[in-house]
Each structure stands twice: as structure tokens, then as C-alpha cells.
Amino acid sequence: EAGVAQSxxxxxxxxxxxxxxxxxxxxxxxTLYWYQQILGQGPKLLIQFQNNGVVDDSQxxxxxxxxxxxxxxxxTLKIQPAKLEDSAVYLCASSLLGLSGRKxxxxxxxxxxxxxxx
Amino acid sequence: QQQVKQSPQSLIVQKGxxxxxxxxxxxxxxxxxxxxxxxxxxxxxxxIAIRPDVSEKKEGRFTISFNKSAKQFSLHIMDSQPGDxxxxxxxxxxxxxxxxxxxxxxxxxxxxxP
Numbered sequence: 001e002a003g004v005a006q007s008x009x010x011x012x013x014x015x016x017x018x019x020x021x022x023x024x025x026x027x028x029x030x031t032l033y034w035y036q037q038i039l040g041q042g043p044k045l046l047i048q049f050q051n052n053g054v055v056d057d058s059q060x061x062x063x064x065x066x067x068x069x070x071x072x073x074x075x076t077l078k079i080q081p082a083k084l085e086d087s088a089v090y091l092c093a094s095s096l097l098g099l100s101g102r103k104x105x106x107x108x109x110x111x112x113x114x115x116x117x118x
Numbered sequence: 119q120q121q122v123k124q125s126p127q128s129l130i131v132q133k134g135x136x137x138x139x140x141x142x143x144x145x146x147x148x149x150x151x152x153x154x155x156x157x158x159x160x161x162x163x164x165x166i167a168i169r170p171d172v173s174e175k176k177e178g179r180f181t182i183s184f185n186k187s188a189k190q191f192s193l194h195i196m197d198s199q200p201g202d203x204x205x206x207x208x209x210x211x212x213x214x215x216x217x218x219x220x221x222x223x224x225x226x227x228x229x230x231x232p
Binding site for chain 1: 122124127150152159160161162163164167207209211213218219220221222223224225
């Protein structure tokens with residue numbers, strides 16, 4: 001079974017430039033997550049989609065970050081304009097279901113996109 | 119605000135030894151506690167998980183000990199092997215809310231020396 005795919009794997013940009021990341025979840029997974037992992041820290045949830053609707057975007061800096069999942073499959077995360085503190089690995093994860101009461105639906109993570117903002 | 123605190127930041131263990139990583143949380147609404155293992159250049163992968171209604175869960179060489187009253191839990195890796203060298207994250211989530219989103223600790227970089 002193919003895992004979560006992300007591209008690009010690495011990106012270097014100047015501050016104030018814009019950048020976009022792409023994620024293709026595991027086939028059939030309804031829920032998609034974007035996490036930000038700053039060096040030396042654990043991943044922090046930015047946004048969670050259930051199909052093409054947003055479940056939780058409370059940690060997303062909406063003045064510069066945006067994300068979409070138009071057809072309930074692939075997703076893109078955009079940063080515009082980028083700041084130095086956005087340097088991090090951006091992880092995409094997917095799970096079979098996200099909203100299912102007492103059952104944990106395992107999140108499967110992609111390899112991430114390492115962003116460096118100069 | 120770090121909702122899950124993890125220690126130590128790094129750990130060096132001899133092959134065959136026991137690796138112990140500790141985590142603590144404050145939010146009593148958390149009701150599921152997974153551990154993730156991350157190798158360089160890879161995304162985190164689920165290793166083992168526990169619910170707060172049990173005090174211990176064992177899978178092979180990996181054991182989670184859970185102390186609900188102290189709001190602490192720990193991962194024990196028995197007979198540590200060089201292949202276990204990775205970064206380990208504890209996490210917590212609130213299943214009853216249905217959100218399934220994870221709150222991660224800061225990670226522990228484990229190095230097992232042959």
C-alpha cells in the first residue's frame with residue numbers, strides 16, 4: 001500500500017517569498033492533517049480536514065498560511081509571505097477517519113517537506 | 119504552551135540496555151496516549167499506544183507504563199538495539215471529542231551504542 005506522498009522534499013526560499021507544499025494522502029483516507037515540526041520540537045497541528053471540510057485550524061497563522069483540499073483528496077499548504085521563523089519540516093498525515101468517538105484512527109505520516117527561509 | 123512534556127531530550131544507551139523515556143501531561147481530557155518513532159528523513163510512525171484505564175501495555179520489547187493519578191507515562195525499550203536509534207515522541211489526544219488530533223512532546227533522540 002502506498003504511503004502518504006509529499007512534494008517537494010526540500011525547499012529554500014528568501015523571506016517574504018511565497019511557497020506551496022503538496023500532499024497526497026493514502027487512498028481512501030478521509031482525514032488529512034498538516035503539522036509543522038520545528039527543529040528540536042514535536043510536530044504541531046496546523047490544520048485538519050475531514051474530506052474537504054476544515055475540522056480544526058485554530059493553530060494556523062491565517063494571516064500568512066492557507067490550506068485547501070478541494071476534492072477531498074490532495075491538499076496544498078501555502079505560506080505567503082514567508083518569515084524566518086517558518087523554517088521547519090511540514091508534515092502531512094492522513095487517517096481513515098478522524099471523527100469516530102472512542103476509537104483512535106492511526107495517523108500515517110508522509111516524509112515531510114523541509115523548508116528553509118533565508 | 120506545551121501540553122505534553124517529555125524528557126530526556128537525548129539518551130545514549132549501550133546495546134542490550136534499557137531505554138526509558140518519560141512524559142507528563144496536565145489536561146485530564148486526554149484519553150489516548152500513543153508513542154511515535156521517527157527516523158531521520160522520515161515521518162513519525164506509530165510504535166505503541168495506551169488508554170488511561172490500564173497501567174501497562176507491552177508489545178515485544180516496548181512497554182508503556184501509565185500512572186493516571188500522577189498524569190505521567192513512560193516508554194521502556196528492553197534489550198535496546200542499534201536499530202532502535204531514532205527520535206521518540208510521546209503524544210496525547212482526546213478521543214471522546216472525536217477530533218483525533220495529536221499533541222506531541224518535544225521528542226527524545228535515542229542513540230544505542232553497539
